[in-house]
Amino acid sequence: MANEFKREWHDEICRVAGECGGLRPGHAEFFFLRHGQTEHNFRRIVQPQMGVPLNDAGRRQAEQAAAKLVGRKISNIVASDSDRAWQTAQTVARVCGWPVRAAPDLRERHWGELIGKSNIGLDWGSSPAGGETLADFTTRTLKGLVAALVDSDTLVTAHGGTFYVLTAALGIAYNADQPTNAAPMHFRLNGSGRWQFEQL
Numbered sequence: 001m002a003n004e005f006k007r008e009w010h011d012e013i014c015r016v017a018g019e020c021g022g023l024r025p026g027h028a029e030f031f032f033l034r035h036g037q038t039e040h041n042f043r044r045i046v047q048p049q050m051g052v053p054l055n056d057a058g059r060r061q062a063e064q065a066a067a068k069l070v071g072r073k074i075s076n077i078v079a080s081d082s083d084r085a086w087q088t089a090q091t092v093a094r095v096c097g098w099p100v101r102a103a104p105d106l107r108e109r110h111w112g113e114l115i116g117k118s119n120i121g122l123d124w125g126s127s128p129a130g131g132e133t134l135a136d137f138t139t140r141t142l143k144g145l146v147a148a149l150v151d152s153d154t155l156v157t158a159h160g161g162t163f164y165v166l167t168a169a170l171g172i173a174y175n176a177d178q179p180t181n182a183a184p185m186h187f188r189l190n191g192s193g194r195w196q197f198e199q200l
Helices: 002-019 039-043 056-069 083-096 134-148 160-169
Strands: 029-034 076-079 100-102 154-158 185-189 195-199
Touching (some): 002 160, 029 083, 029 160, 056 083, 076 083, 083 100, 083 154, 134 154, 134 160
Parallel strands (some): 029 154, 076 100
């Protein structure tokens, strides 16, 4: 049953993204990085959009991600301005020397009344009181991604929810194992004109 729920909400993201025109990055490759770990991640608690920094493990993860990205074909970072993503992006920028631009549209979904509760079995298809619907979140996030991926050689630093919208809009199948905290991913068009990614 859980897998059925996942397929349903992922199908909804695909539908909304399609109605919004989808996502056509301006270049044939870019990079994505989810933020490092927070205490909320560690304790499996639904996070607010703002006010949650990286924990010690998350700061180490951000440093490790930066080391993997050094020398890559990247010229700029577009990051969610949520504390955890912004802190991760700033760590990468310090190590790699790339400028960072804040993109509020790339914030994680606002979960309303579910903030502070367990995220185990969290149903992305739900519409929590005081929060965003899945359609509203998808529309906002897609807007942020379209703006972020106009430039070449971009690293997008954001959230797990951002990754769901990104992959759905690019026609990449849902993968419950992705994305892990601070694991850099390289997206590119393959020879068949389809998007794919690999974790560095």
